[in-house]
Amino acid sequence: MANARPPATIACMECGGECFLLYEIKPDDEYEGGDIVAYRCPDCRERWDMEITEDDLTDD
Ligand SMILES: [Zn+2]
Numbered sequence: 001m002a003n004a005r006p007p008a009t010i011a012c013m014e015c016g017g018e019c020f021l022l023y024e025i026k027p028d029d030e031y032e033g034g035d036i037v038a039y040r041c042p043d044c045r046e047r048w049d050m051e052i053t054e055d056d057l058t059d060d
Helices: none
Strands: 009-011 018-021 036-040 047-051
Touching: none
Parallel strands: none
Antiparallel strands: 009 018, 018 036, 036 047
């Protein structure tokens, strides 16, 4: 699944705001199911670490 990416943003489970991906892996690495990605909410400063699944990854 080349160039598969997790969502750039997720809905904040704390305040309902928009959380942004904290960092990206190296361009020559690939995301795969089971990877942990971190999001930060700019509104409430909450951090969310999510385990992604194959279903979360999109090829765009
Ligand atoms: Zn929030």
